[in-house]
Amino acid sequence: MPRLGSNRYGKAEVRVLRVSRGSERDALRDWNVSSSLSGDLAAVHLSGDNGHVLPTDTQKNTVYAFAQRLGDVEPEAFALALGEHFVGSQPPITRARIAVEQYGWRPGPAGHSFVRDGGEVRTTTVVHDETLGTTVVSGIDDLVLLNTTNSEFWGFVKDELTTLPETRDRILATQVSVRWRFRSTAVDWAAAHDAAREALLAAFADTYSYSLQQTLYAMGTRILGAVGDICEVRLTLPNKHHFLVDLAPFDLVNDNEVYLAADRPYGLIEGTVLADDADEAPLAWS
Amino acid sequence: MPRLGSNRYGKAEVRVLRVSRGSERDALRDWNVSSSLSGDLAAVHLSGDNGHVLPTDTQKNTVYAFAQRLGDVEPEAFALALGEHFVGSQPPITRARIAVEQYGWRPGPAGHSFVRDGGEVRTTTVVHDETLGTTVVSGIDDLVLLNTTNSEFWGFVKDELTTLPETRDRILATQVSVRWRFRSTAVDWAAAHDAAREALLAAFADTYSYSLQQTLYAMGTRILGAVGDICEVRLTLPNKHHFLVDLAPFDLVNDNEVYLAADRPYGLIEGTVLADDADEAPLAWS
């Protein structure tokens, strides 16, 4: 007899722009919101009985209604409110997971005019569980960083399939995906984001790197040191290879000037750095 | 004091085409292979000491070398061999995770000519751990299915933010991402894939659906019933909404003929179906 395991359902990628009108300049919140709900949902799976199912269309409506009600809030505050609403108002629902991506806009030449900042995306994921509590994990995606020097790679294992030469000077580039877990839900979210981001950028620039793993660990420790409200940092760092082009066949010297920016394959470094007193929190990462 | 948590590193998206020459028709294996290794890797994180690090470039070389040696094998067999190789040959490495995407090709009008099958992708992920054992999870991505009828949605919760009308006839469409976990590593991989895929398609076509969750559960149970080697099925089913277009303003009757295919937002249904005797296997899904 088969049995139903863990499950959840929701509405993904609700795109909402929230404009808050100001006297000098308007403020924008440009979000991509995904909600998913879990709880007493066996019946809908086993027999298609929707009696416990709040439609995903309603979840979408709720995003828009809360965007109006809550005004110009940080995405963490929005996600917390939304998660509490679903669990609090729907008896069969015991857990909600709310994820928000926030896209940046820079001021344009007039107070009502904006230029999209096409790079990094700010993220947050709130899991609100009726009995297990609430976790907040925020972070950044698609933050692309590059150092033109201060990176070496040597002293590695050489087996019979190794052909890579050692290098004492290479470009180090990565597209950062980082997540940081907060100790509580009472945090100055904007300040925490800014401080964590600044620590990450500083760690990348300051670390004289012998491996991308070393840089990863430096990023994690610097973020933990900068923001006491954060107890765990997870990083996914693709190694965006920039290979020095061999110009010798053309009698040209390539003195670390001309690089081939490769697409695939790429190195992929994943790791976690925790505060010494951090607890396990599987719920936060579910 | 910060501490290093779980971590892994490897080479992602090594694109390899393996041609096996035949008298009537050649055989292709068109793969995207990603490897990642874990083990005694604290030093590289803490001080940049690469003494335990087999370069990701070598992992890439290994993919190509094994593709030559192993010949026209199923992706599961390839991933198993690769995982065992890394753990077996690198003392500091205690775990390897090998993921393969296989792209399909249809025969063209000559035995050396092929037409890419641009749709679904066959996947496998092998985790080989020195002490915890070996797991194989295979599946399919990007399999897009659509039923023109035999789907209803009504009887759901209505709260004060619900505006969705009930429907007794709608299009049901989804882009299946499915993973099935095998009980062992001694399986006829090709036969298992074909049987699981056929069971999934049949479940989708045969189930008169009152919710996508019901269809998900039917898919899982049918796969478990069809392939005894499989003990767990996880499904991620976006609800690719096709909304009936309101043509009444134009004095046209839309008798379930003209639909708007929407992009975002979309419903997202995720669930697991397990055989009654299936164990927990967190390693398999790491």
Add this chain to the structure above:
Amino acid sequence: MPRLGSNRYGKAEVRVLRVSRGSERDALRDWNVSSSLSGDLAAVHLSGDNGHVLPTDTQKNTVYAFAQRLGDVEPEAFALALGEHFVGSQPPITRARIAVEQYGWRPGPAGHSFVRDGGEVRTTTVVHDETLGTTVVSGIDDLVLLNTTNSEFWGFVKDELTTLPETRDRILATQVSVRWRFRSTAVDWAAAHDAAREALLAAFADTYSYSLQQTLYAMGTRILGAVGDICEVRLTLPNKHHFLVDLAPFDLVNDNEVYLAADRPYGLIEGTVLADDADEAPLAWS
């Protein structure tokens, strides 16, 4: 003084699914329709006077209304009707350009169930001009073809920056984007599509190729030979490089078995083949 040059406006990417119910099996038309209109539109550019502007929202509505009215027609017939409608009904509009992408579906295991064919896309573009007449250009995008042999590349120019070795046996792979122009608007569109596609596949498979240009020209001539209604063929053929992996450092022989499938850069071959009596038709390609 600046002056307004050529211009057009419309609604892009209207996604419509048209279901035609059958006794044994339903029929699907899954389309992405884009319309754009040109004509006496100076005022809207110079002063924002919308008096000649049929809203793009209305163009979208028109796509849905015509999908209902016209039923299960070929995309060329749909685009012709739509273009004639806009030019015929809007006095300021003298030209319409209608582009349709058609996505394929394969039959599933029941008459109401379908599996998306994720590969090639069938296309058509109709330009209907009040005074210059009507042109139909159809074709295929994203048709990926591969020959495992019967391709050489040698005898090319070697300048001081050439390092490529000659080869007498290589993989030839390309992602075909092809467009064929019809002589008239009275054509059996489905039959023409099938015959042109078959001729293209046959040309790719049959041509022993010394260059991708040669294969391109063969494709064009075969299509012209197969479909008398077609007078011009334009092809865009990226050379999807598959490089033989050098396994010699590992004491392995790579006897044309293991290839690296590269992403970028890629060769790009573009060319036109015309029937001897084909006229110039700039309108068709605008």
Add this chain to the structure above:
Amino acid sequence: MPRLGSNRYGKAEVRVLRVSRGSERDALRDWNVSSSLSGDLAAVHLSGDNGHVLPTDTQKNTVYAFAQRLGDVEPEAFALALGEHFVGSQPPITRARIAVEQYGWRPGPAGHSFVRDGGEVRTTTVVHDETLGTTVVSGIDDLVLLNTTNSEFWGFVKDELTTLPETRDRILATQVSVRWRFRSTAVDWAAAHDAAREALLAAFADTYSYSLQQTLYAMGTRILGAVGDICEVRLTLPNKHHFLVDLAPFDLVNDNEVYLAADRPYGLIEGTVLADDADEAPLAWS
């Protein structure tokens, strides 16, 4: 008898990063370069004779060699040099088309550290023809702009399929793709780019808009006014619809605060603005 029409071939998307080392801060040129060549190329099409074909692999090498030789130059200067090289050094080649995309990087917290600017892409396309001369067309892609107000849309045509209500206040957002043609090849490229970009942003912010066409025309005229070296501007402006969400069913007032950001379909406005004395230049846009 079929005949060969216009054709070209080359290497697309050569990814080159050029680092110029500085005492305070390094300078980056992060480019995606595509070259294509035309000329006496009938033989390679008709019989596969490559005697006139400079391999696309060599074109790639040439990009890297020129990146080393030319140093930290503007993309226009690079493309001009490359085009002249191919036509000047290859007798059968009479025309070269060189396209460069330049990706932006912002300074990081150290002189060797950079943060990718993920938004707009700077582009240039040079066509160098042995007899017809040389044209330079530069521009920007993926520049996303949004005004929160000062946009109306009313007074448009209403036919029997029109349902769109008029509006006196809407969001206007677009993803600008703009190209400007220069009068000559002796231009301060960096200054021209900055001035044209600034004029475009100012036109978007300053124009009280009754239609996106009006904004397009304003952009074109402002660029022409700002940069005398430019004689033609072509703009492609998708109307990235932001629909005001109807919150009335929830007894909420939506006072232009909460918008749905839509993906598809989208309006698409294309137009050209020319200086009064601008000549026709089909070569530039080929």
